[in-house]
Amino acid sequence: MNAAHAHEAHHDELPRGITRWLFTTNHKDIGRLYIGFSVIMFLVGGILAMLIRTELLRPTLLFPPEIYNQIITVHGLVMVFAAVMPATTGLANYLIPMMIGAPDMALPRLNNWGFWLLPPAAVLLVMPFFLMLFGIGNGAIDTGWTMYAPLSVQGGIGVDFAIFAIYLMGASSLLSSINIIVTIFNMRAPGMTMMKLPIFVWSWLITAFLLIAVFPPLVAGATMLFADRHFGTHFFNAAGGGDPVLWEHLFWFFGHPEVYILLLPTTGILPHILSTFSRKPIYGYKAQVYSFWAIGALSVVVWAHHMFTSGMPVAAQLYFMYATMAISIPVAVLFYCWFATIWQGSMTFETPMLFALGYIVLFGVGGLTGLVLSDAVADQQYHNSYFLVAHFHYALFGGPVMGIIAATYYYLPKITGRMYSETLGKWHFWQTLVGFNLTFIPQFFLGIAGMPRRIPDYALQFAHLNMLSSIGAYILGSAQLLLVYNLIQVMRGVGKKATTQVWEGAQGLEFTLSSPPPYHSFETQPVIQ
Amino acid sequence: MALLSGLGLAALVAPDAAQARYPWEFPTPVTPVAKETLWVHNIFLTFISIVFVVVLSIMLYSLFFHRKSRGAKAASFTAPRTKLQFALSTIPFLILAFVDYVVMGIPAYHAVLAMANTRAGSQMVVKVTGMQWKWQYEYPGLHIKYLSTITTPQAQIHDQAPKNKHFLRQVNHPLVLPVNEKIRVILASKDVIHSWWVPAFGVKEDSIPGFLRETWVKIDKPGVYRGQCAELCGVGHAFMPVVVDAVSDDQFKQWVAKEQAREQAAKAQQAAATAVTYTEAQLVTMGQKVFTANCAACHQASGMGIPGTFPPIAAGHAFSAAPNMIAQLRKRGFITPGGKIVEGPVASHINIVLQGIAGTPMPPFGASLSNLDIASVITFERNSFGNHTGDIVQPAQVQAARAANQKP
Numbered sequence: 001m002n003a004a005h006a007h008e009a010h011h012d013e014l015p016r017g018i019t020r021w022l023f024t025t026n027h028k029d030i031g032r033l034y035i036g037f038s039v040i041m042f043l044v045g046g047i048l049a050m051l052i053r054t055e056l057l058r059p060t061l062l063f064p065p066e067i068y069n070q071i072i073t074v075h076g077l078v079m080v081f082a083a084v085m086p087a088t089t090g091l092a093n094y095l096i097p098m099m100i101g102a103p104d105m106a107l108p109r110l111n112n113w114g115f116w117l118l119p120p121a122a123v124l125l126v127m128p129f130f131l132m133l134f135g136i137g138n139g140a141i142d143t144g145w146t147m148y149a150p151l152s153v154q155g156g157i158g159v160d161f162a163i164f165a166i167y168l169m170g171a172s173s174l175l176s177s178i179n180i181i182v183t184i185f186n187m188r189a190p191g192m193t194m195m196k197l198p199i200f201v202w203s204w205l206i207t208a209f210l211l212i213a214v215f216p217p218l219v220a221g222a223t224m225l226f227a228d229r230h231f232g233t234h235f236f237n238a239a240g241g242g243d244p245v246l247w248e249h250l251f252w253f254f255g256h257p258e259v260y261i262l263l264l265p266t267t268g269i270l271p272h273i274l275s276t277f278s279r280k281p282i283y284g285y286k287a288q289v290y291s292f293w294a295i296g297a298l299s300v301v302v303w304a305h306h307m308f309t310s311g312m313p314v315a316a317q318l319y320f321m322y323a324t325m326a327i328s329i330p331v332a333v334l335f336y337c338w339f340a341t342i343w344q345g346s347m348t349f350e351t352p353m354l355f356a357l358g359y360i361v362l363f364g365v366g367g368l369t370g371l372v373l374s375d376a377v378a379d380q381q382y383h384n385s386y387f388l389v390a391h392f393h394y395a396l397f398g399g400p401v402m403g404i405i406a407a408t409y410y411y412l413p414k415i416t417g418r419m420y421s422e423t424l425g426k427w428h429f430w431q432t433l434v435g436f437n438l439t440f441i442p443q444f445f446l447g448i449a450g451m452p453r454r455i456p457d458y459a460l461q462f463a464h465l466n467m468l469s470s471i472g473a474y475i476l477g478s479a480q481l482l483l484v485y486n487l488i489q490v491m492r493g494v495g496k497k498a499t500t501q502v503w504e505g506a507q508g509l510e511f512t513l514s515s516p517p518p519y520h521s522f523e524t525q526p527v528i529q
Numbered sequence: 530m531a532l533l534s535g536l537g538l539a540a541l542v543a544p545d546a547a548q549a550r551y552p553w554e555f556p557t558p559v560t561p562v563a564k565e566t567l568w569v570h571n572i573f574l575t576f577i578s579i580v581f582v583v584v585l586s587i588m589l590y591s592l593f594f595h596r597k598s599r600g601a602k603a604a605s606f607t608a609p610r611t612k613l614q615f616a617l618s619t620i621p622f623l624i625l626a627f628v629d630y631v632v633m634g635i636p637a638y639h640a641v642l643a644m645a646n647t648r649a650g651s652q653m654v655v656k657v658t659g660m661q662w663k664w665q666y667e668y669p670g671l672h673i674k675y676l677s678t679i680t681t682p683q684a685q686i687h688d689q690a691p692k693n694k695h696f697l698r699q700v701n702h703p704l705v706l707p708v709n710e711k712i713r714v715i716l717a718s719k720d721v722i723h724s725w726w727v728p729a730f731g732v733k734e735d736s737i738p739g740f741l742r743e744t745w746v747k748i749d750k751p752g753v754y755r756g757q758c759a760e761l762c763g764v765g766h767a768f769m770p771v772v773v774d775a776v777s778d779d780q781f782k783q784w785v786a787k788e789q790a791r792e793q794a795a796k797a798q799q800a801a802a803t804a805v806t807y808t809e810a811q812l813v814t815m816g817q818k819v820f821t822a823n824c825a826a827c828h829q830a831s832g833m834g835i836p837g838t839f840p841p842i843a844a845g846h847a848f849s850a851a852p853n854m855i856a857q858l859r860k861r862g863f864i865t866p867g868g869k870i871v872e873g874p875v876a877s878h879i880n881i882v883l884q885g886i887a888g889t890p891m892p893p894f895g896a897s898l899s900n901l902d903i904a905s906v907i908t909f910e911r912n913s914f915g916n917h918t919g920d921i922v923q924p925a926q927v928q929a930a931r932a933a934n935q936k937p
Contacts (some may be wrong), residue, residue, distance in 0.1 A: 059696065060688040065764040066835060138837020138850070144761045150738060151721040151763060154890060156837045156851060230852070238739015240885075244722055245737060272534040278595070286608075309724060309759075310715075310735045311742035314645045321637060325629040332625050336618070339588060344604040346597045357592070361585065368577035376634060377568050377640035378573070380733045381555055384724060384759040450728035452759040455767035456677050457686060459698045459755075 007076060012169035021115070025108030026519060027093050030115050032415070034090025037115075039255025039487065041082035042123055042401075046477055048075035053439070053473035055456050056466045064266030068456035069142035070158065074125060079163065080262065081169045082122045084396070087404045088265035089114075089176050092204045094415065098181060098510040098517060099198040101526045103188025106182040114175035121168035128158040144454055145257070149236030149247040153228050163222045170215045172429065177208035189509070191528035195289070198508055202289050203268025206296040207261050213300060214257040221250030233313070245310055252303035260299040260395060263363075264292060266403025267334055270356055272337055272508065273410050277353035278345025279505035283336035291337075300326045317376040324374040331367055336358070350503070351425030360431055366391060369444070373487035384454075387447025389441045397436060405432075405483065412490055412496030417516040420495055422487045428486070431445040431479035438472025541862040556728045559750045559775070563731025565640050569633070578626060636657050648685045649747040649838045655704065659716070659723030659736035659758065660892055662765025662826060673788045675895050677767045678822065682828065685734040686768075691815050698755040701822075707781035717740040719892060724760035727771055733759055748775040763890070764835070795899065796846045802901040803924040809908060812921060816909025819902045824892065824910075832914030838866075839890070843914035844872050854889045861886075879906050879922065879930045895931065900924035 024030060051071050055062050063071070093111065097104055105111050125140065130441070132139040141158035143151045151160050184205050197205075224235040225247065236247050271282045284290075304312060304320045312320075323484025338360055345352070350419065369391040373382050382388055405428075413419050442465040451462045458466065489495065498515040509526060510517070553574055558564045574623060595601045595881065609615040658665040667674040677700045684690040686697075693699075697853045706712055716725055718736040726733040729744075733743040748754075748818050756771040776784065806814075827839040834841040848870050849855070858864040861881060862873035885893035894903065904922045911918045 060691065061686055064835075065767060066838065068765065069766075071760070132836075135836070135847075136849075138835070143762075148760070151761065154721065154763070204721065204874045238737075242739075244739065272602065279597070281605060281607045283607050310737070311740070314641055316644075317641050318638065321641070322630070322634065328625055328629055329622055332622055335584075339584070343587075343591050343595065344601070344606075345591075345595050346603040347592065347595055348597045357588075360588065364581065368581060371629070371633075372570070372573040373638075375569060375573070375637045376730075377562065377637060377644050378569050380562075380644075381566055381570070381728065381731060383733055384726075421885045432597060434845070446557055448553060450556055450726075452726065452757060452758060454761040455757075457697060457767050459757075460692060460694070460696050464753060482910055 021367060023112070025104075025112050027097050027105045027108070028415075028517065028519070029091075030111050030520075031090045032096025033115050034086045034093060034118075037122075038083050038404075039484065041078055041086070043484070044122075044126065045075055045078040045130045046329075046480060048072075048078065049473065050477050056458070057470040058276065058467065059458050059460060059463050061457055063456065065456050066142055067139065069454070070129070071143070072454055073141050073144055073162075074129075075140075076146040077125055077165070078147065079396075080258065080459050081165075082118070082125065084262045084400050084404065085169075085173065086118060088207070088262070088400070089173075089205075091265065091269065091404070091407055091411070092180055093264055095411070095510060096183060096201055096204065097187065097410040098513060098521045099508060100184065100187060100192055101509050101522050101528070102183065102523055103181050103520045104123070106187055110175050111179055111181075115173045117168045117172040117175075121165040121172070124161045124165040124168070126240035128161050128221050131157075145245075146251055147225070147226060148251075149228065149244050152225055152247075153236060160226065162224050166222045168306045170219045171213050173215055177211040179206055181212075182210045189522070189525045189528055194376045195286070196528060199271050199285060199527045200265070200268035203264045203292055206332070207264045207502070210257045210264075210296055210299065214254045214261075215264035217430065218254035221247060221254075224250075224331050226473075230331060245307070246311060248307050249304065252306045253300070253429040254304040256306065257296075257299040258304035259311060259392075259395065260295055262400040264295065264318075266359070266407070269403055269407045269410075270338060270359060273343060273352050273356040273406055275507065276410070276505040277350060277356075278342045278347045280341065280345040281507075282332070282337075282345075283340035287333050288337050291480070293335040294330035295327060298323065298330070302327065305374060305376075305379075308376045309383050321374055321376045325371070328367070328371050335364065335367075348504075351422060351429060352406045352410035354426065354429040355402050355409065359399060359402040362394055362402060362433075362436065363442045364398075364457050366393075366395030366398050367525060370395060379380060382447060384452055385447035386443040386451045386453055386483075387454045390447060393440050393443075402432075408483075408487075410503075411510075412487070414510060414515050414517065416490050417494060417498050417514075418490045418500050420490045424482050424486050428479055428482040431482070435472050435476030435479055437472075437477050439469050440472070442466070442469040442472070442518050498520060530604075543772070555638060555731070558729060558731055559748050559752070559754070560730045560732070560746050562640070562644055562746075563729060565636070565643070568730040572636075573633065576632070578770070595852075597894065598828050647713050647743045650711050651745060652710045653707070654713045654715060655706070656715045656717065657704070657725050658719060659725065659762070659769075661721065661763050661890055662717040662758070662769040664704075664725070664769060664895075665773060666721075668785075671785055671789070673792065674784065674896075675702050675788075677704065677772070681768075683825075695755065696771045697768065698757065698772065700770055700772045703753070703774040705774045705776060705781065705784050706746070706748060707778050708751050708775050709778070711745060711747045714744050714746060716744070721761045721762045721891065722760050723758050723769070725756075725771060726759040727754050727755075727756035727773055727845050729754045730773075735760060748773075751775050764838070768826070799899045799901070802899065803928045806923055806925075807901075807905070807921075809912065809919075809921050811832055812905040812908035813912055814905075815901070816905035816907070817858070817913070819898065820909055823898065824906065827890065829833065832910075841870050841914075842910050844870050844916050846870050855885075857889060872911060872916055875911075875922060875926075877922055877928070878911070879903065880934070881925055882907060882921040883927070883930060883934065895934075900927040900931070903927045 048071050055068055128137055128140040131137050137157035139158055141162040143155055228231040228235050234242040236242050236244050275282045302324045305324045375380055409425055446462055446465050451458055500514055501511045540930045558567045609618050621639045654669055656667040663676050663678040665676050680699050680701050681697050685692045716734050716736040718738040723736045724733055732744050732813050734742050752775055754773045759767040828834050828842050832842040836852050845870050849868055861877045865871055883895040885891045904924045904927050907922045911920045
């Protein structure tokens, strides 16, 4: 503890004000910046979601269709790139050095740069909305987050802004991935072999490799798109010998692994939470690690299942269908291990545990409906319908977002040294669960009945279910304000002091440090038995 | 999960002619592919619902009995402890693999092959061309070709009039197909990627510029089937419905004869109209109708266009857009160096409407509009929205422009 006190004294030497955050190379400061940025962008994306559901509340036009297209596109890009990815990266920055017994990340200056590329990227995404108000351009990107050519070749300056945002976010992701890999390989405490790594660290190691593998093709594709738009090239223009479907391949070669990039870090955090609140060690550590490898490997060879209606040859349809089905096996192994971890435990249901259990149920629905979508012919009905929208929201909100919220509540006392309001946390959970299901269950039926996605106005037979879905969305959206309130209260220092271990059943090196932890996690490396 | 909630939601799905018996079913299938898809879909949903319920029950059992407040003591196992347990723990995955590759995999294999078999036994070919934001249907061999555009009035879309039953899913000219014949559907696009989707046919195929894609239908029940574009294709994406009128063989033959006669008559009328000289008032009245049907979706009924995307028709307004579009407008004399829209030369105006502007959303109307239509819409545009050039364009001028364009 003496060592810890000495560190606290160092706090006085920290630069105060904005320069502390601009120039910081400390993994915990950068982790907090990432998480704070993510919360803000989650709210921005959430407001856009509320606008979408307001437009769809009734069959009429509230926004002109071109504005609606911008709203859905920016909602998707913001949620994926500026809300979920920074949140998992922030958790990695904050937790990995503590979990592996290191003083900091291996490349601290790179780490700083990696974060500070993100806010400009977010500004680039959103700025065209405001430029339009001053008569410059025709608003933000309006092509859907998939940016299919040639629609994206036709689009206005919003597309160019989005391309530059992708460059910045890509560079940021690559830097943080390299940093994470280098840290994990070089900075582990003595005795912490690879197969003793905390499972969250493993999940991020695979995620980092995936990011390095798949972000460059997207950046290459975006550059080709930019060249088509401004320099008269014909990569995606059939009249010049190009192929619009090439964009789909480049995009989904990135886009499908991206789903696992969002998902894997949260499948890594989940066993920690389940184990803590069942007071029982993680079940099937090795099986989960091998499943991460399998999911990582399979995720880069199944991309064209997003393109079953693009007219692929029979052999490609069969291959991508069967390869996609294969992913269900390692994912099922993860589910099995989660259930076996809580089985015969001694469970209590604090907020992080509730969100972790909610994750299992909601992501389960996302996974099962994903299995159905893998059928190349049945997919002709599901593709680009609201069934698909419901499916990927179960997979991406039910999975990553629920997981990130669980992790936030789980580590909040560790990060701030204060306990949050458990009552508000539980309200947050139940309101989220009810709101989420009310929003997205109707969408399965809308899709099956034939409603396509990305339309601002719809036929009358879809009216009732859309209204139900919008009401659910308002419940879901307002629930997140409880999280924000809880976060603000804890940051203001309200709530009782957290202990070092925080939770009765918590294990791991991060729970041997004080709450909040010292500025430099471990100056003397702990030795792992 | 979906299956169970479906029971509760059944009451909420408004009745529709094409609606299936249960809300978790697709609209009543009328083609072999759609029937197979529905069958597979029902098996899948049953399977995943059972999996969901069983697994959720196990979880709820655990949540109830293995809780600290009931005095549960935590076990400490971290892996299967015996060989038997290890063997048992593989069972769920073997079941899953069996469902993946046998229960789902085998029917899916046959369905993929059946779906791809567009040619064998096909009795007719229809070419469907997507364009922003309408469909063109062509019957090669029958010399029939026409555009199919939405007919829902703007007033209904903007809530200024009560919405009718087929709101957003009605067109001026549906695709007419005979029942019980295998029809090969070829898909093409003139601008961006669209996707032709009729849920009752179980068919959704992208129409991709520069390439041909194909699929097939064999409809077994006469009726009107409705769907819409399923790939985001710009501001009019929600407003390009697909309506298919499936009729008996006899009715189809009658329709073909009528359609061919109509096209003949249109040609004759075109020739006759080209010879006539119209007054400005006549042309403006006719032109307004043509404008509403063909131009207003982009240039707006007000003629003000959409900033950054679709230039105004009304002169004197500032317009900025992608450099290519501005360059094209400048080349044709429709924009000042200061960025204001002006009335360009008449000849240039005629050619824009006839040929479109390559590389911009402006499509060619030469094939779909008659000389009279084009003459009247140009006259209308040049004498409305505050434009008062007094220019009158006669059908003969359009005919002359067509002839000039055909010369090498």
